[in-house]
Amino acid sequence: MLTDLGLLALRAALGVVFVGHGAQKAFGAFGGPGLEGTAGFIGNLGFRPARVWAAVAAWGEFLAGVLFFLGLLTPLAGVLVVATMLVAIVKVHAPKGFFSQNGGYEYNLVLAITAVAVALIGPGTLSLDHLLHLGR
Secondary structure, three states, rough: HHHHHHHHHHHHHHHHHHHHHHHHHHHOOEEEEOOHHHHHHHHHHHOOOHHHHHHHHHHHHHOOOOOOOOOOOOOOOOOOHHHHHHHHHHHHHHOOOOOOOOOHOHHHHHHHHHHHHHHHOOOOOHHHHHHOOOOO
């Protein structure tokens, strides 16, 4: 039972983080740039069409957060997190080194590895995946 509570806590934390980041990008919530601001940033990184890729990033993060929080389609949530974090690492953070205090990729790497670990371990019994008999 403690393992399931631990997985619930981990999933909930990941879920809240990604819902928040996705909401910043999609809606401008929590002081975020909104879709237009995100599109400008994504365009500056060289992605075209910028608005489409901004929507993919925003909604991918938001959906991953909801799925992790609920423990629903957990492997898909993991893939969404890893995809967005890999792009963030390669296109934004890697040139700045490892540590977050310098704008590096430390935080993004921890989020990606945590998402992979939860996807591989499974969401636990306190999840919709378990309730709906999805996955294992």
